[in-house]
Amino acid sequence: MNLLSSLSPFFLDWLDLIVRWFHIIVGIAWIGTSFYFNWLDSKLDRNIDEENIEGELWSVHSGGFYNINKLKGPPKEFPKELHWFKWEAYSTWLSGFILLVIVYYLNSESLLIDRSVLIINTWQAIIISLFFLFGSWFVYNFLCNSKLINNSIVFTSTCFILAIFICFILTHIFGSRAAYIHVGACLGTIMAANVFRVIIPSQKNMVDSALNNQKPNLQMGINAKNRSMHNNYITLPVVFIMISAHYPFTYGHEYNWLILVIISLSGALIRHYFNLRNKRKYKFWILPVAFSLMISLFFFTSLPKLYFNNINYIKNNEDVKFNEVKNIIKYRCGVCHAKNPTFEGLPSAPLGIIYDNENDILMNISKIKEQALDSDIMPPGNITGITKHERNKLRLWIKQGSKTNN
Numbered sequence: 001m002n003l004l005s006s007l008s009p010f011f012l013d014w015l016d017l018i019v020r021w022f023h024i025i026v027g028i029a030w031i032g033t034s035f036y037f038n039w040l041d042s043k044l045d046r047n048i049d050e051e052n053i054e055g056e057l058w059s060v061h062s063g064g065f066y067n068i069n070k071l072k073g074p075p076k077e078f079p080k081e082l083h084w085f086k087w088e089a090y091s092t093w094l095s096g097f098i099l100l101v102i103v104y105y106l107n108s109e110s111l112l113i114d115r116s117v118l119i120i121n122t123w124q125a126i127i128i129s130l131f132f133l134f135g136s137w138f139v140y141n142f143l144c145n146s147k148l149i150n151n152s153i154v155f156t157s158t159c160f161i162l163a164i165f166i167c168f169i170l171t172h173i174f175g176s177r178a179a180y181i182h183v184g185a186c187l188g189t190i191m192a193a194n195v196f197r198v199i200i201p202s203q204k205n206m207v208d209s210a211l212n213n214q215k216p217n218l219q220m221g222i223n224a225k226n227r228s229m230h231n232n233y234i235t236l237p238v239v240f241i242m243i244s245a246h247y248p249f250t251y252g253h254e255y256n257w258l259i260l261v262i263i264s265l266s267g268a269l270i271r272h273y274f275n276l277r278n279k280r281k282y283k284f285w286i287l288p289v290a291f292s293l294m295i296s297l298f299f300f301t302s303l304p305k306l307y308f309n310n311i312n313y314i315k316n317n318e319d320v321k322f323n324e325v326k327n328i329i330k331y332r333c334g335v336c337h338a339k340n341p342t343f344e345g346l347p348s349a350p351l352g353i354i355y356d357n358e359n360d361i362l363m364n365i366s367k368i369k370e371q372a373l374d375s376d377i378m379p380p381g382n383i384t385g386i387t388k389h390e391r392n393k394l395r396l397w398i399k400q401g402s403k404t405n406n
């Protein structure tokens with residue numbers, strides 16, 4: 001038992017690795033087929049003289065020529081094997097959910113909960129997390145089944161406002177990184193549920209009616225088309241959120257919810273441009289608009305920092321001693337980032353980052369700045385209680401040229 005519990009951190013790390021690997025691979029397969037069929041539909045040559053054929057496409061790939069036909073209706077004779085595309089979606093969602101449990105629920109104290117944002121305990125955090133995951137699907141599904149869906153502008157605006165609300169509220173409940181991932185998980189749940197509850201049932205209905213010589217349910221077909229279009233737009237924001245952990249200047253920003261909204265909007269706009277282009281509508285203005293949104297974010301996140309650095313710190317002419325810096329790092333970071341961490345349950349320094357001696361600090365100044373000064377990501381959930389004053393001291397010390405001889 002003792003051995004088991006001392007192995008558990010390593011076990012969880014390995015489980016994390018395997019599940020994440022799997023999640024990314026099936027996710028690529030899901031998005032890849034979805035992009036492929038979208039592209040295929042837009043590229044079909046529809047000037048075909050055959051009665052039952054809606055369009056045709058020729059392509060060359062991996063050592064062969066492919067000739068693909070899209071039929072106008074069901075095939076006269078059903079093939080022995082008909083390929084469906086559903087397990088990619090289901091397994092992406094399932095593995096994503098397992099990752100959420102491994103990474104966030106099991107490390108809730110350090111990664112999910114941030115007591116400077118909201119004071120909650122592990123169980124409350126998990127219940128809130130599940131509530132948002134499933135709640136967002138119920139609300140979205142309700143909107144899709146309402147009359148709102150008939151007016152695409154009103155429907156899109158309502159969904160967009162709800163998405164802003166979710167970004168805002170989640171960043172005011174969870175730690176910033178967890179909040180971003182939860183927005184992604186809500187969107188991913190909507191996408192997978194669209195496949196499970198609407199798109200696949202409609203395809204089943206199509207196949208069953210063809211086999212029984214009946215007309216397929218038209219409404220089911222329309223719903224499936226809508227949902228698959230929604231999934232298409234959601235893809236880009238979701239993929240950004242999945243990689244957002246690499247960009248602390250986004251989720252670690254004071255207005256992280258607004259940054260997420262604007263990046264997602266740019267992603268959806270770019271998707272919109274390509275969707276229109278596939279219909280041979282060329283709205284070039286969309287690309288510069290999306291690009292300007294990203295550039296304005298760049299200025300929004302960088303300018304105040306430049307201003308702040310120059311005005312506030314120059315005024316402060318106190319000389320920060322290296323000893324003070326070492327002490328701050330030792331007490332606020334060193335409990336985890338040490339060869340032998342004293343933080344409970346931590347077997348080794350996270351990501352191998354160690355601040356045991358002067359050299360460790362000097363070699364890692366830019367990373368320290370990125371994680372603890374330009375953003376407030378470290379310490380996670382400010383678990384060691386670093387103060388604003390201490391962060392300012394570190395900033396000032398770097399500003400003064402990171403001197404070690406004072």
Ligand code: HEC
Binds near residue numbers: 334386
């Ligand atoms: C409670 C333990 C803990 C404390 C305290 C802590 N960290 Fe971390 N740190 C972590 C964990 C866990 C990770 C790995 C996060 C991940 O998986 O992305 C990490 C990652 C990092 C990284 C690498 C980030 C990356 O993605 O490259 C840096 C740099 C870092 N911490 C700096 C600091 C600094 C500076 C402090 C003190 C101000 C600090 N940490 C305090 C637990 C801690």
